[in-house]
Amino acid sequence: MSGHVFHPGHEELHGITVVVSGRSGRTYVGRYHEQTPKGTLLHDVAVHDPAGGQSREEFLARTLKFGVRADQKHLVLADEEIGEIRRLVEFE
């Protein structure tokens, strides 16, 4: 994945808003912070649950247009939950 690290010493995605596709079916959009022993730490996280009625595509389209509506200030996602991590701007 290309892109420059603007906080030297951190992982490439540090500070970048990412979309995490969860194996549970949930989707998480938040600012990637770092890998921890308990999983991946995100800040200011919006969570999409397909049981809520809104489609994932609608959720991502709304997030792209109006920004990340953070449900949780911090969230650690266990490795087992993480399917794929991509930058939010890749969905534009």
Added chain:
Amino acid sequence: MPYPEMMVKPMREEMVDMGAKELKSVPDVDAELGDQQGTTLVFVNSVCGCAAGGARPALRAALQQGPKPDKVVTVFAGQDTEAVARARQYFADYQPSSPSMALFKDGEVVHFIHRHQIEGKAPQDVAKNLADAFRKFCAPASV
């Protein structure tokens, strides 16, 4: 908690140097955004790296290209908290992020750049996004 003023002073000056008017209080914000005619860009400044490395250089570059807004104003997130909160009421449909930019035309938001569209990007990419919006919304109407 705000950063020491000495630390953010150069970040404020960078904005003023490119022609932006700083809004540091609620009355300042209302005076500029309350009854708008024409085009206004609101730049939400920040101490973070994507403001220094992406957003501010991008705005400077975009302002040096073609058409530009009638006014450029700025509020500083984390520093002038009441002014920022007030400014965000004028673009309340958009989630708070900083840095970010809202372009208004006759009081309506016509273009918005979120932090996620700035982080990790080269300034020229963000400048193109802005300059395209300036050409679309700030160019004088052809006769």
